[in-house]
Amino acid sequence: MSNKSNSKEQVERVARMYHSVNDASRAMGITPRSFSRLCRKYEIDTPWQRKRCSRAAAQSAASQLSVDG
Numbered sequence: 001m002s003n004k005s006n007s008k009e010q011v012e013r014v015a016r017m018y019h020s021v022n023d024a025s026r027a028m029g030i031t032p033r034s035f036s037r038l039c040r041k042y043e044i045d046t047p048w049q050r051k052r053c054s055r056a057a058a059q060s061a062a063s064q065l066s067v068d069g
Contacts, residue, residue: 006030008042015044019051 006028014035018024024047025035039046045053 006038008044011035011038011042012044015039015046015050019047021046021048023047 010028014024014027018027021032021035025032028035030038036046038044
């Protein structure tokens with residue numbers, strides 16, 4: 001694991017820029033597990049969590065349309 005400190009802003013930026021935990025962690029030079037821990041520490045959604053949340057919202061909206069329509 002890298003000895004340099006990772007600021008909350010840096011972790012937020014990388015989490016937004018990349019579409020997977022593997023890509024984000026590779027960009028920061030740390031393991032995917034360390035990246036996930038940093039996200040949890042700073043209460044930042046990982047790319048995987050963001051994707052899961054947006055899918056759930058889309059499914060909810062779609063089911064709402066089918067009920068209303």
